[in-house]
Amino acid sequence: MPDVKLSVKDLSVSFKTPQGLVRAVRDINFDLYQKETLAIVGESGSGKSVTSRSIMGILAGNAVVDSGSIIYEDEDLTKIREEDFHKLRGNKLGMIFQDPLSSLNPIMKIGKQITEGMIVNGKHLKNRVKAKAHPQRRKYLNLRDSLEKAKAAYKDALKEAKESGADTAAIKSDFLAKQADLKPAIAEAKAAYNSVLKEAKAEVDADWQAQKAKYAEKIKAVKAQMASASGEDKRGYRQEIADLKEELARYKQVTKKEARERAVEVMNEVGIPEPERRLKQYPFQFSGGMRQRIVIAIALTADPDLLICDEPTTALDVTIQAQILELINRLKEERDLTVIFITHDLGVVANMADRVAVMYAGKIVEIGTSEEIFYDPKHPYTWALLSSMPDLSSRDRLFSIPGTPPNMLFPPKGDAFADRNEYALAIDFEQQPPYFKISDTHYAATWLLHEDSPKVEPPQVIQDRIKAMKQRAKDSTQSEAR
Amino acid sequence: MAETILSVRNLKQHFTTGLGRNKLVVKAVDDVSFDIQKGEVFGLVGESGCGKTTTGRTIIKLYEPTDGEVYFLGERISAGTIGIKDQIKDEKRQAAVEIAALKETMAQELAGASDSAKAGVQDTYQAKIKEVELKRDAVIKTLKRDIPKRKEDTAQDNRSILNKMQMIFQDPIASLNPRMTVKEIIAEGLRIAGETKEKVISEKVQDVLKTVGLLPEHASRYPHEFSGGQRQRIGIARALVVNPEFIIADEPISALDVSIQAQVINLLNDLRKDFGITIMFIAHDLSVVKYFADRIGVMYYGKLVELADKDELFKNPLHPYTKSLLSAVPLPDPQYERGRQRIKYDPTVHDYSADLPELHEIKKGHLIYANQAEIAAYKQELK
Numbered sequence: 001m002p003d004v005k006l007s008v009k010d011l012s013v014s015f016k017t018p019q020g021l022v023r024a025v026r027d028i029n030f031d032l033y034q035k036e037t038l039a040i041v042g043e044s045g046s047g048k049s050v051t052s053r054s055i056m057g058i059l060a061g062n063a064v065v066d067s068g069s070i071i072y073e074d075e076d077l078t079k080i081r082e083e084d085f086h087k088l089r090g091n092k093l094g095m096i097f098q099d100p101l102s103s104l105n106p107i108m109k110i111g112k113q114i115t116e117g118m119i120v121n122g123k124h125l126k127n128r129v130k131a132k133a134h135p136q137r138r139k140y141l142n143l144r145d146s147l148e149k150a151k152a153a154y155k156d157a158l159k160e161a162k163e164s165g166a167d168t169a170a171i172k173s174d175f176l177a178k179q180a181d182l183k184p185a186i187a188e189a190k191a192a193y194n195s196v197l198k199e200a201k202a203e204v205d206a207d208w209q210a211q212k213a214k215y216a217e218k219i220k221a222v223k224a225q226m227a228s229a230s231g232e233d234k235r236g237y238r239q240e241i242a243d244l245k246e247e248l249a250r251y252k253q254v255t256k257k258e259a260r261e262r263a264v265e266v267m268n269e270v271g272i273p274e275p276e277r278r279l280k281q282y283p284f285q286f287s288g289g290m291r292q293r294i295v296i297a298i299a300l301t302a303d304p305d306l307l308i309c310d311e312p313t314t315a316l317d318v319t320i321q322a323q324i325l326e327l328i329n330r331l332k333e334e335r336d337l338t339v340i341f342i343t344h345d346l347g348v349v350a351n352m353a354d355r356v357a358v359m360y361a362g363k364i365v366e367i368g369t370s371e372e373i374f375y376d377p378k379h380p381y382t383w384a385l386l387s388s389m390p391d392l393s394s395r396d397r398l399f400s401i402p403g404t405p406p407n408m409l410f411p412p413k414g415d416a417f418a419d420r421n422e423y424a425l426a427i428d429f430e431q432q433p434p435y436f437k438i439s440d441t442h443y444a445a446t447w448l449l450h451e452d453s454p455k456v457e458p459p460q461v462i463q464d465r466i467k468a469m470k471q472r473a474k475d476s477t478q479s480e481a482r
Numbered sequence: 483m484a485e486t487i488l489s490v491r492n493l494k495q496h497f498t499t500g501l502g503r504n505k506l507v508v509k510a511v512d513d514v515s516f517d518i519q520k521g522e523v524f525g526l527v528g529e530s531g532c533g534k535t536t537t538g539r540t541i542i543k544l545y546e547p548t549d550g551e552v553y554f555l556g557e558r559i560s561a562g563t564i565g566i567k568d569q570i571k572d573e574k575r576q577a578a579v580e581i582a583a584l585k586e587t588m589a590q591e592l593a594g595a596s597d598s599a600k601a602g603v604q605d606t607y608q609a610k611i612k613e614v615e616l617k618r619d620a621v622i623k624t625l626k627r628d629i630p631k632r633k634e635d636t637a638q639d640n641r642s643i644l645n646k647m648q649m650i651f652q653d654p655i656a657s658l659n660p661r662m663t664v665k666e667i668i669a670e671g672l673r674i675a676g677e678t679k680e681k682v683i684s685e686k687v688q689d690v691l692k693t694v695g696l697l698p699e700h701a702s703r704y705p706h707e708f709s710g711g712q713r714q715r716i717g718i719a720r721a722l723v724v725n726p727e728f729i730i731a732d733e734p735i736s737a738l739d740v741s742i743q744a745q746v747i748n749l750l751n752d753l754r755k756d757f758g759i760t761i762m763f764i765a766h767d768l769s770v771v772k773y774f775a776d777r778i779g780v781m782y783y784g785k786l787v788e789l790a791d792k793d794e795l796f797k798n799p800l801h802p803y804t805k806s807l808l809s810a811v812p813l814p815d816p817q818y819e820r821g822r823q824r825i826k827y828d829p830t831v832h833d834y835s836a837d838l839p840e841l842h843e844i845k846k847g848h849l850i851y852a853n854q855a856e857i858a859a860y861k862q863e864l865k
Contacts, residue, residue, distance in 0.1 A: 044739050288530065317529045317766040322810035322824050344740045347769070347812030351819040370816040388744035391771035391813055392796065397751070398773070400744035404709055469815045476821060 040354035094304030111279030122254025247424035368442030525775030711742035
């Protein structure tokens, strides 16, 4: 089994609205393995974008993470501070958005939009200082957080005690003891942090001064040579001095020149012709497919190792879609990326995914490898999704899912899909189904898999289609054997 | 043989931008011809920007065509005049060339002739020139006579015919006026068609709402109160209320969610069966077009490159662009997807420098845009 890259545990996200809490994501669990592509499919409003946005930490202001955790490199992304998130977002976690027109700034040249992130994140000296003091800073901030939490818990307990008329003295003394414990520890941690920070600063500064001196000497030497040279030669020396200066600047930070060189490289990589000329153009001068390539290029400049694609091809037509999918697959191979791919097009899923998670009303109703989901679907919602899409051989009336998704202001008690499901059992309206294991990688949340439930076969359309697909696979292997 | 309901002849739609040196002509639709039979669903596919929407909009007269004609129910409903103007220009140019040639030969003969013969030569040549001029004027006159006729045919007052043609738009959110109730939206077409009795209008609106699967009480609501699929149903109801015979559906499902797409396609399928409505279905999702349409036309940069029955097209795609388009369709089958080879289309494979391409019928009902050399190659391929 490959390593787990990212692990989402019991995640619930709600949105505060004037009408009440909208439960967008409810207790979802999944692991993302190294170098795989996980596709998340579902109707709009099923919570697939909210899931990806909570991984990126870019939920809307009224969103609340009710419970659960997202573990990435031993850190819980739902808990870490915004400043710490800056280091991950963009750098390690890249994201490609749905609409390439609205995710680019219309009045900013492409070159600037691609290099912006590199320049902002490229203060090498500052970054070094920060990295050196990072463990101490974490320790200090964690201690401070725990004190704040203790305070909040104490206030709540006090309120409760007052309401019930219980004795508050014990709670108070308890809290005071805790506070007395924590305060010196915090002070100590802060002092440690400050001293390390000072040290790191001094060290980095000394290094910088040394570099500066080194380069000053070099430049001086060149200047001395230049003084004795004449005419044509002088130009060469001047260039040499400029190069040296640039080299020194690059030691300190990502310079504009460096960023532009890197942008041209990335644009070549994503297949934008004539990148030097294109850098100076505005988004409206690009076609839809090219715009999506730019969005991908921006995500790639920071060398992410996890890429979240939120419906990257929904706004594009078939030919361009095929190109973009090929591009993402190629980049995944070249850069060993792990990809989360969000879409509602099952054809695209079959093309991209190693594993598929089907979401409905904020829950993952079925998860498995793409073979398992397409050849052996178990959940009625997966059946409905598969049969509502015509494929190239379908002729009968299409199956359409009756009704509308439930209002997540009032999440249903039982299975959220029960109302629209012709296979619903009585228990579906009463109780939420647990995950039933079909194989090591395949799980589905439907009571139909319970041993006491009646045996139900998937609809005829799906059976026919699976048969046709198996036949096609057989034919192709036979023709290959020949 | 079914009766032809719509016939498009050499339709051209060119858009010009800029002036003088910066003038740029975009040939959105360039010389497109096809017929649509009564009761069929005609699918039009192609990538974005290939002119399929423009074709639809020109047919329903949202644009004036640059050139070419559209016949609907046997009557010419729109005709461009640019073509005639070009013909007149050509005629004038030709006549000028002829006259110049005559004048030149006359000058040569005059130089060689004796003084007494000069007058005679001059007279004969003057007569010849006069003849050319008269012929030219006659041709131009007949051509010019056609212009007002074309303009008249193109006029918008032919309501009784034009009402038989309706359109369903792509985006159900943008195409419904948010400040009108559903009833007002649907009734607008009826009122324009001249219906004034409030009772009749109400009745018709109620009927059409039931037909598209909405409830009569929905009539007093506003578009924002509906879901995406329901809004598209309103769009369809608005088209249906005037009893059309022909509907142009411009990507009616592209903006909808998967589960709702099936609802709308099923509804359109029912309408076609129950009312015998002919549909021109514009889309870029090939699996949907394959499911829904009877014949499919493939467009590429303003040209219709291939037109065939759907099974024929998917079985024997001939034009390289059609092949590339078909190879790009993703199917919900992981094994197939892993082995799928996408064919890239390179427009430079065609050599049209000497032998100009045309739309040829290579097999019964299978038309392809190619030149003679290519036709021979395609025929070989078909065998």
